[in-house]
Amino acid sequence: FKDMTVKKNLVTWNAMISGYVENSRPEDGLKLFRAMLEEGIRPNSSGLSSALLGCSELSALQLGRQIHQIVCKSTLCNDVTALTSLISMYCKCGELGDAFKLFKVMQKKDVVAWNAMISGYAHHSNAEKALCLFRE
Template identity: 40%
Template structure:
């Protein structure tokens, strides 16, 4: 193109940001500024979302200063992008001030602060926000909000509240539990040693549990030395993902910790005869999404 206006540049920056090409979005924004193109709300919000994903706090602050310097009106979209950027860079106090100062907020604004606060250990504040959100009655929570609330309950150890939110979310908010919500509950119950309850919850899912949910339960079993449930979880994981051979190593280590050497040897033979090797990269569900 021989000529490019703000709309063209914004379309490209937004396109990169929305497709998780954060480095490209930031690089194009820098080029846009060097060319003397005046950014608009959409381009600023898009590059802020890229900064949130990249951990680009310094650039995010510079953009915030630019907004103040040019006296750009911070509406819902731009304000939410700023809050999301600060939250994902751990600057919860700055995000709080922005949130309080916003004359208008949408569900994305609430979710950014609730989920971010929960993820970074500010569980009590996240739950207070949720209570405030319910009291204002202007905005109904969605499935992302509930993930944030359950994550906060997990960090705060509020099992009864988490149970109530999870079991009433469909009735109270019209939100059917998704795999992310089950993952949060399994993680919470597993951390507190309520492994049988967590297993029953997984069995009660309307669809087959995936490796993320089952992995969270297996991780909890290992932490609490619950071999019986772990054996059943391993069977389920292998049924869902037959190539996930790392579960044999996890179970073998659990057997070794209690001196069940015959079972250790049995699993080693299974792995040896099947030509199996441990797959690296084991992780469990942590409840982070915004």
């Protein structure tokens, strides 16, 4: 990718990152995500979602937290897709407390956000909390 003569933009970065992560190469996807940041390209919710999926697959909680900071310092701080991706990453990494804190402060929750939190509780054998959220 770095040797490509085609001008790289956010769309090409996102496509490559997503392609790596979705094809069982999350390490390569996350390397590209870091390279994108180093080149001064600001991620959008699509790129963040792919990077956070890569973090989830590798249990790379520390990098996931760094991406959370990027979200907090950007215009994506209220983006439902970005926040739901963070919730999903925290749940998959076993950080249900952090996931729920983020879920609680979300101004707008769609069905995907609800499902991410409910699934997180269910996956980690916390049926009571999953049912409680489901009933809300």
